[in-house]
Amino acid sequence: MIFLIILVIAAILSLTFGTVTITPAQLLEIINGKDRASTVYRIFMYVRLPRTVAAMLAGSALAVSGAMIQSVLNNALASPNIIGVNSGAGFATMLCMVLFPAQTWLLPPAAFVGAFITALAVSTIAMKINASKITIILTGVAIGSILTAGINTIKEFFPDVMVGSNSFMVGGLSYVTDESLKFAGVYIIIGLIVSILFRSEMNVLSLGEDSAHSLGMNVKAYRFLLLMIAAVLAGAAVSFAGLLGFVGLIVPHGVRVFVGEDNKTVIPSCILVGAIFVTVCDLLARLAFAPFELPVGIVMSFLGGPFFIWLLLTKRRHINA
């Protein structure tokens, strides 16, 4: 509940503050639909609103994706950026932009395919070699670095493929359009709903493969399904927000410190806290050096890094790596 209130406040702040400040009175006028031709209205509708929605969607999607990957791989270090899922999505997005420059609608599914193939590759290799927790991470890091090399190669050969490829690499929301958001948003909303439906299964899965199996669960099928949802979420977020890293790792851990380990509460909390975190970071990214903007990924690391270290120092017992 408290998370919901904070999210609403963060959203209002994000809608009102920026290079141009929209006053609460103006905000009400906009909502009432008066004066559609005014500059303020246009800023609101075409810049602020898509951007705020984008921040919330990307945050929720990546946080839930991280929580899911952590529980499926039973590994506290796993998150979409660390095991290469984000790079997979990023690589597919870039490739898609080179091959089909005008097809915005193709980006989220392409990113999903990239993310899913990566997630599947990492988990298959891990299962095949009966990998320890650390080996899973190393496998992911290796696959991720191959894909990042791919992304950089595309950048070298096709420097004009996208405006602000720099902001894509660290994750940024400046180039979000309502068109790119519309397609990705559908994937994210569906992914979030499905993740809520399957949160008890995530708990059972965390008992370990043999125990989950003996309780009557089809472990392989659920693992596959949950990884797929995680990939849909991460892929869709990356397709418009770029390689936002940190959210997927720190939000689930932060959430667990406050609400406990039960996925029944962790998943919904991740949806809210992920949205809050990215919205607040994006707000700061716009305001810190206004009128210049930082990509949100930078702010996120500056803010999230120390916060995560603080968590490690004070609440280490809750973070079981």
Added chain:
Amino acid sequence: MLELLHLTGGYNGEVKVNSLSAEFKKDEITAIVGPNGCGKSTLLKLIVRLLKPMSGKIILDGSDVSSLNRKESAQKISFLPQARSIPHMSAGSLILHGRYPYLSYSRKYTKKDQEAVENAIMITGTEKFRDTPMDRLSGGERQKVYIAMLIAQDTEVVLLDEPTTYLDMNHQFELMNIIKSLKQQGKTVVIVLHDLSLALQYADRVIVMDQGKLTACGAPREICLSGTIDKVFHIHTQRISSSQYVFSPDEKNGLF
């Protein structure tokens, strides 16, 4: 009653259990003993269908278990694996997971589920760490919580893979007594044990396995008298009272 008929299986094409036939009776604890790598854990995994048998049948109360779906099978056979990573949840919610095979899609726990959980907590004496996270419990306490989860699962057949390994003596006895109470509830208990003296002391029947095959099966006393244990483990067994045994190195074979 659980019956195995010429059950054969293993990993990656390698046969670990070789055409093994056996019977496990209700109201009895059957202990499976045998040297490392003899296929005892594999046998349990085959019964719980974590591994697919290469050939042979598993019959429970007259019907083939391969005809059961996952849920039905989990309502009839429960299994405590040996190696587990410690899940991040409280003991209470772990025990509640024992009811998973009975949940409908709405995931609402019924009164019957709650009762089964309360009963399991009572039998195992785990009330006091209900809200404690699993990773803060000692090995012995954790094991009791797992047994409670199995009791909540309320299955006819209970399979346990070395539940007492790494526990202190007193915890071993405590755990074995809880397991004994399972058989008194009319369950078929099958337990793989490393500890021969525990096996001979608590089991009603002992199955000795060696190289994937059943080499002997019978009451602890008979097994001891037959000398099978001595042969398989290369030791010397001496019975000192009705359920107490002393083991010593087998000097004849010159192993020591």
